[in-house]
Amino acid sequence: DSGVTQTPKHLITATGQRVTLRCSPRSGDLSVYWYQQSLDQGLQFLIQYYNGEERAKGNILERFSAQQFPDLHSELNLSSLELGDSALYFCASSAAADSTDTQYFGPGTRLTVL
């Protein structure tokens, strides 16, 4: 168990809908990262927050947004969902803001868009 929790485990929804994925980092970690994993693209970095502020942005679509709250948990919002958004979404956390610190991954949320 990495100490990172993600809810829900599974999510099934329809095209055009909006969903929210939630992540709680390990105790004491200030950085939260969101990744998307699909068979086609592998594990792709979406966005990072550090202590409530956006720190880095990757291949995140405009339809997706995220935030980190004062208690350090984070939410990833996905809107106007398309079939191609079906994937595993992982959250990871680390103590520091840069890559020198180990990122610990949560168990993921499996999103299925029908």
Next chain:
Amino acid sequence: QKEVEQDPGPLSVPEGAIVSLNCTYSNSAFQYFMWYRQYSRKGPELLMYTYSSGNKEDGRFTAQVDKSSKYISLFIRDSQPSDSATYLCAMARRGYSTLTFGKGTMLLVSP
């Protein structure tokens, strides 16, 4: 050309074999190199973390980095059925938080 290339496998070996997993990369700015293990339907977990060129050993696992060839390897000695998983290489530049992952190699160790 993708920044990080990794053979997807599957790689099938008998129990006790030595396994070699590899990644090549194109960005010479990468300085931090990691190997993650991912079991089916689970999140990736960090196995090895190395900085720049050289070898690092941890139990049955050895990570090797050759920056001149832009090539990294993970060796698993005395492989076990419990090692059956997907192995992902990941890389990062100094001062940056972004990890770039390979697509992963599926390893199957048969008893």
